[in-house]
Every structure is written in C-alpha cells, then in structure tokens.
Amino acid sequence: MHQPQPILMVDRFAPMLDALLGLLSELAPAEWEAPTACRPWSVKELASHLLGGDIGILSRGRDGYATPGGAITDWLSLVALVNDLNERWVGATKRISPQLMCELLRFAGTHVCDYFRSLDPYALGGPVSWAGTEPAPVWFDLAREYTERWHHQQQIRDAVGRPGLMQPHFFAPVLDTFVRALPHTYRAVEAPEGTCITLTLTGDAGGTWSVQHEQGAWHLYVGVPGGPDAAVVLPQDVAWRLFTKGIGAAEAAGAAMMSGNQELGMKALEMVSVIA
Structure with a gap:
C-alpha cells in the first residue's frame, strides 16, 4: 500500500x-x-x-x-x-x-x-x-x-x-476523488490499531483503496494489505451513484461483494462525496 x-x-x-x-x-x-x-x-x-x-x-x-x-x-x-x-x-x-x-x-x-x-x-x-x-x-x-x-x-x-x-480519462479522477471521503466516513468507528478495510471499485476507471486505523485515526492508502479485516467490492457504475446519493446503501449492498467483518464493510456504503 x-x-x-x-x-x-x-x-x-x-x-x-x-x-x-x-x-x-x-x-x-x-x-x-x-x-x-x-x-x-x-x-x-x-x-x-x-x-x-x-x-x-x-x-x-x-x-x-x-x-x-x-x-x-x-x-x-x-x-x-x-x-x-x-x-x-x-x-x-x-x-x-x-x-x-x-x-x-x-x-x-x-x-x-x-x-x-x-x-x-x-x-x-x-x-x-x-x-x-x-x-x-x-x-x-x-x-x-x-x-x-x-x-x-x-x-x-x-x-x-x-x-x-465513462472513459477512464474522465471517470477515474472522479472515483479517486470520491474515495478521499473514506477516512471521514469511518471517523467515529473505534477499532484496534492496524484494523484495515479495503474498497475495490471494479471497471476500467476503478481501483483499490484501503483505510487503516493508526494512532487513533483512519488513514487512506492506495492498494490492499495482505489480509484486510473487511473487503468491499462495488461496480464503478454503482459506486458513483451511491457516493452522490443517487441510490441508497441498501440498493448498493445488493450489487456489492463483501468479505470479513460485515459491520465494518457496510460502513463504506454510508460514504457520501457531495454536500447536498
């Protein structure tokens, strides 16, 4: 990472x-x-x-x-x-x-x-x-x-x-920007030192990012550790709609794949990358 x-x-x-x-x-x-x-x-x-x-x-x-x-x-x-x-x-x-x-x-x-x-x-x-x-x-x-x-x-x-x-030239910077909200999304989540959640957005404009709990705060990284505590996979077309409040977490969950700690993983589906 x-x-x-x-x-x-x-x-x-x-x-x-x-x-x-x-x-x-x-x-x-x-x-x-x-x-x-x-x-x-x-x-x-x-x-x-x-x-x-x-x-x-x-x-x-x-x-x-x-x-x-x-x-x-x-x-x-x-x-x-x-x-x-x-x-x-x-x-x-x-x-x-x-x-x-x-x-x-x-x-x-x-x-x-x-x-x-x-x-x-x-x-x-x-x-x-x-x-x-x-x-x-x-x-x-x-x-x-x-x-x-x-x-x-x-x-x-x-x-x-x-x-x-939807070409990566236009779309990839959008997703890269949206995921910068991940640490803020997890800010109130208490977890042991080193706890890590990975979010993968599939598609040619997507990527993989992780938030890791370090010294009392969540930090964003690109990539995935050897064994994350929770992993969430979303199609890129679902992800942007979720992060802009076009769909809700329940609908997005139907298109997501999750492994590991479900409670930690579901928190990622609460991420919002717009004001209103």
Whole structure:
C-alpha cells in the first residue's frame, strides 16, 4: 500500500465543458424538461444549477465578492444553506431559454477554466467538507469541482438516454476523488490499531483503496494489505451513484461483494462525496 497522490486534472475541465455543451445542443425541447436523478430538477434546471456554480466560483473566488449568508455552525446548517441557495437560483432562472442557457454556460465555463488554471494547486485552501473539516490543498477543491461537473452531466446524460463520459480519462479522477471521503466516513468507528478495510471499485476507471486505523485515526492508502479485516467490492457504475446519493446503501449492498467483518464493510456504503 502507498499514500494517495494529488489529483491534478485541471486540463480536463475544458473538455468536460465542451462535452456538456455538445450534449445540450442536441436536445429536443421535451428533453430539456426530462426529470433527472437530481430530484426534483429537470435537465434544464440541472443545467441552471451548473451555471449557478460557475457564476459563484467567478464571483467569490476570482473576484473576491461575497454577499451575506446564513451562519454555518455544523454540517446540517451547511447543507441547509447550500440547498436554499441552489433552490433560489434555479427558481430565478426558469425564464432563461435553453439557447441562452448554453450561451451563458459557455461564457461562464470558459472563464472558470481560465481561473482554475491560474491557481496554485498545492496552496492551502478551505476544507472539502464531505472529507473533513481541516483546510485542504487547492487541488482537492478543484477535484471536488470536477466531480460536481462530471456527476451532474452524467445525470443529464442518463435522463436523456445519451452515453456517459465513462472513459477512464474522465471517470477515474472522479472515483479517486470520491474515495478521499473514506477516512471521514469511518471517523467515529473505534477499532484496534492496524484494523484495515479495503474498497475495490471494479471497471476500467476503478481501483483499490484501503483505510487503516493508526494512532487513533483512519488513514487512506492506495492498494490492499495482505489480509484486510473487511473487503468491499462495488461496480464503478454503482459506486458513483451511491457516493452522490443517487441510490441508497441498501440498493448498493445488493450489487456489492463483501468479505470479513460485515459491520465494518457496510460502513463504506454510508460514504457520501457531495454536500447536498
């Protein structure tokens, strides 16, 4: 086993944006109104959510412009604030036409790509909340932003029956980012020193990761020890839906293979790698 490496994929934001705009440009009017797994949003509303994210990044991050918001005291208050901001934005943009939505996505998305390229990936930034409360390097926040764009675009593709961006070039960084939530998922689990749980995501974009209990904390590694205390195997297409709350743990368990300590293994199916 070895420690995971930084996820450096700023070069993939522009191709991801091009893929989204190409997809949206092909949609018939009825497809824009198709329901998505990101309930209760339609395809158009989910596209609006992506636009809102880009505008927020440019305003807050690039321009340093902040508006007063609600107090964040814990995880639940953060989720409530994010949900409120998202709903108000999507509601306010209902009058935007699909054509204008695409034009705005191209404009904002291009500037976001430029902004992301300007950042030092190794500088210290804010926390990635679903992975912990400590400040995280900028590359981790960029990886989180990448997963947001990938999984929402995938939800749109699923809704309109289009092939997904499942090539390892696009998909592998998503899974690698999602599993960084494993130590946080196990943070309240008490176990003897050296206890290890292995998670394998099968498929050409997948891999194997382990969390090991060392000196009172859980640490993430790439690979598998000689004999883990619990091992979980999930298909990659099930894994991303589970980690983004598209399906629940019970449904994922039906597609999983487990060995060793079942209680420890089932905890991995509680992992969530999104805020809301």
